[in-house]
């Protein structure tokens with residue numbers, strides 16, 4: 276059985292030989308993040324997939340993220356190390372269901388969170404991520420009727436922050452759904468000096484008790500890292516997947532990061548291991564492709580988002 280350092284040596288050799296780039300999300304294992312050429316949130320990863328000169332992108336994240344990279348970079352080979360790394364949010368709506376919903380609201384503008392399949396994006400007017408959701412919604416004409424898929428928590432948070440009304444799909448992330456208002460209030464009482472960094476997918480992100488906490492900030496994962504770096508505070512409560520703390524701590528080594536609760540873990544991201552990255556590079560597996568006719572349609576809402 277090769278040691279972790281032998282596996283890393285093999286990965287380093289293969290990525291050079293094959294002109295491959297390794298992209299990883301903040302929710303992957305710390306050792307996978309440390310190996311990556313670029314670690315980011317879903318917006319940053321999409322932008323990076325569009326910029327890279329590498330021939331192969333090894334995407335250490337869940338399937339919709341690799342699929343988005345394949346839509347953005349159709350001439351690159353996009354590999355996901357584990358074929359069945361899925362996402363409960365992306366699986367909560369399919370293309371057929373969205374098409375039916377649109378038929379019920381023919382005047383509606385569909386805003387899709389990037390945590391969706393290519394098929395859903397193909398029925399979408401504009402995509403957003405947690406980093407740019409407010410900007411995307413605010414860019415739409417005041418009178419448009421917005422159909423927001425699939426995250427009801429992020430959707431409700433956008434409504435509260437922008438004062439806009441939207442029709443919300445009833446999907447959620449099984450990880451962030453576990454983050455409750457009581458957890459945040461308890462941590463706020465326990466750490467009165469700390470800023471509280473909350474992902475808007477959390478089930479309490481639109482709760483007025485949380486929105487009115489002066490020390491609560493709502494961010495994508497990359498936004499949390501930027502906030503902690505520039506803040507004068509020394510302590511932060513982190514209300515998202517626990518391994519985001521790995522990067523927070525690396526970037527701000529003198530500050531303290533406290534998880535909002537034990538074991539807020541995305542089991543799907545954790546399927547990506549060092550061994551699976553090695554195997555992906557060695558065997559050039561598992562390639563993620565999107566049929567041309569779906570890709571052409573799915574690219575437009577992503578392009579509109581990236582242009583914003």
Ligand code: 13P
Nearest residue numbers: 316317318404405495496
């Ligand atoms: P970010 O956009 O913050 O990376 O979030 C993606 C995600 O899957 C959150 O659960």
Ligand code: SF4
Nearest residue numbers: 362363364448450541
């Ligand atoms: Fe999907 Fe939730 Fe995991 Fe993010 S944390 S990838 S939304 S299941």
